[in-house]
Amino acid sequence: MHAWPASEVPALPGKGRDLRIHDTATGGRVTLAPGPVARIYVCGITPYDATHMGHAxxxxxFDLVQRVWLDTxxxxxxxxxxxxxxxxxxxxxxxxxxxxxxxxxxxxxLFREDMTALRMLPPQHYIGAVEAIPGIVPLVERLRDSGAAYELDGDIYFSVDADPHFGxxxxxxxxxxxxxxxxxxxxPERPGKKNPLDPMLWMxxxxxxxxxxxxxxxxxxxGWHIECVxxxxxxxxxxxxxxxGGSDLIFPHHEMGASHAQTLTGEFPMAKAYVHAGMVALDGEKMSKSRGxxxxxxxxxxxxxxxxAIRLALLSHRYRDDWEWTDQVLQDAVARLGRWRAAVSRPDGPSADALVEELREALSDDLDTPTALxxxxxxAALQTAEGGTDDSAPGLVSRAVDALLGVAL
Structure with a gap:
């Protein structure tokens, strides 16, 4: 399966900061300092409806996570x-x-088209569950043969008790x-399971x-979890x-996936940080396909x-906060985009060197996009009120907003 085309990420002067981000497993912030290659897995869509704002x-x-890493x-x-x-x-x-x-x-x-339009950086590997089946079957067999999984009326279940780190x-x-x-x-109510929480590996x-x-x-x-593993x-x-992934994946998906992987390899943890985005609501309820x-x-x-403007609407909220989509959120984003584009359209302006460092500091601080905006x-307000004499400033602002926030001005 192929992903979508990558938009170019401008290079900025200097170097970004290591990312401090909230880790669900520890309940606090961790500083991520990967090696030369940072590794990230993000759970994708079940493609039975178009991309909604919760997906976006x-x-x-996680596009921002990539951009912070690229800036380092x-x-x-x-x-x-x-x-x-x-x-x-x-x-x-x-x-x-x-x-x-x-x-x-x-x-x-359609998801690919939406991601391209929003300038989301694509994965290097975009893998469908169906094409992954040849690699899934041996893992289920290993879990079964080791006693970490069992058969129930032809289905194969993982025993959560096999992983001492479950939970x-x-x-x-x-x-x-x-x-x-x-x-x-x-x-959990199916009769015959060893533990009501045991998830299905093979149906x-x-x-x-x-x-x-x-x-x-x-x-x-x-099953759903072994696919991602x-x-x-x-x-x-x-x-x-x-x-x-979204915060609705904390349990069971990410919990079960971690237990599958840890039981298969004998290593802990599966990931150094478990990072989850908040839910987006509409009319007071979580935006979801089941609710419509x-x-x-x-x-x-x-x-x-x-x-x-859609992207700026998303950026106006801290990634792990739950928030509500309204017409006003979009109107504010459209107005902000207009102000920013007007500001960078001038031939010169106030120095932007400090702004680049402010953006870096805000994003490295648990992706604090409201502070960055x-x-x-x-x-932009200073540019409108007073202008400036630095003819490199508008271009630098435009490149920084593109590189770090993914917004093309």
Missing amino acids: ATYNA KRQVHYVQNVTDVDDPLLERAIRDGIDWVGLAERETA KVSNYDTELMRHLSAERGGD AAREGEPSWDGGSLGAGRP AIALDHLGMGFDVQG NLVFVSRLRRDGVDPA AAVDRW
């Missing part, structure tokens, strides 16, 4: 999956009377885990549903720098909204 906010957060003169090895076979996708295809493969391909193509990503109590498991694709073939050759597992398809281990190995309360990136683009606002 999540991928914007590191390379970035970024991997993202596509869950191109799963129950919600199959259910949507049946509801709409269309082929599930065609639905996945259509929505993945150390979310730090949730058992009651909350059971609630979230039932809410987010698990089956035996069901009549009328797609299935693949699972070798000694029999025909079927993979297989892709991450194949392309990044253990101990990569950041595991990312969605604002789509593609629809805004069709309505003539500049993608740079306020710094550019101050420079």
Whole structure:
């Protein structure tokens, strides 16, 4: 599976700062100091509907992580999956009377278009669950053969008790885990499981549903969590720098994935930091496909909204905060974009060297984008009120906003 084209990231004078970011597992900030190549895995979409603002906010957060690393003169090895076979996708295809493969391909193509328009840097490896199946089957077999997984009516389940570190990503109590498991694709009430929290690794073939050759597992398809584990281990190995996604993935997805990987390798932890973006609401409720309360990136683009304004709307909120999308949020972003573009259109202006360092400091401080935007606002206001004599300043501001915030002026 191919990703989307990369926009050029301008090089800035000097060097950026190491990223201090909130780690869900420890509950505090950690300073990430990767080697020459920083490694990040971000969980991708289940492509049964177009990119909504919740998606956009999540991928914007991890795009910023990449930009901070690139500004430190590191390379970035970024991997993202596509869950191109799963129950919600199959259910949507049946509801709409269309082929599930065609639905996945259509929505993945639209996602690529949205990411390109928003100037999100693409992953080096963009892997679908279906194409990862040949690598998933041996991992499930290893877990089963080691006693860390078991068969139940043809399905294979992972035993969470096999991982002594289970629970150390979310730090949730058992009651909350059971609630979230039932809410987010698990089956804690299924009779015969060793532990109600045990997640499925391999689903035996069901009549009328797609299935693949699972070798000694029999025909079927993979569970959700092992998909990401297989892709991450194949392309990044253990101990990569950041595991990312929305806060709704903390449990069960990232908790279970970490336990799968740690049990397979005997190493801990799977990732040095677990980083999660907040949820975006509309009309007081979390924006989600199940509720249908969605604002789509593609629809805004069709309505003539500049993608740079959409991105500024996302940047106006701290990445891990929950927030609500409103018309006012977008109107404020459109106005801000106009002010910034007017400011950099002049032939000269106030010196921008200090501004570049303010942006670097804000972003290295747990991706503090509101502070970063306020710094550019101050420079633009000074430019409007007083101007300046530095003929390199407007170009430097434009390059810095592009390189660090992903907004093309």
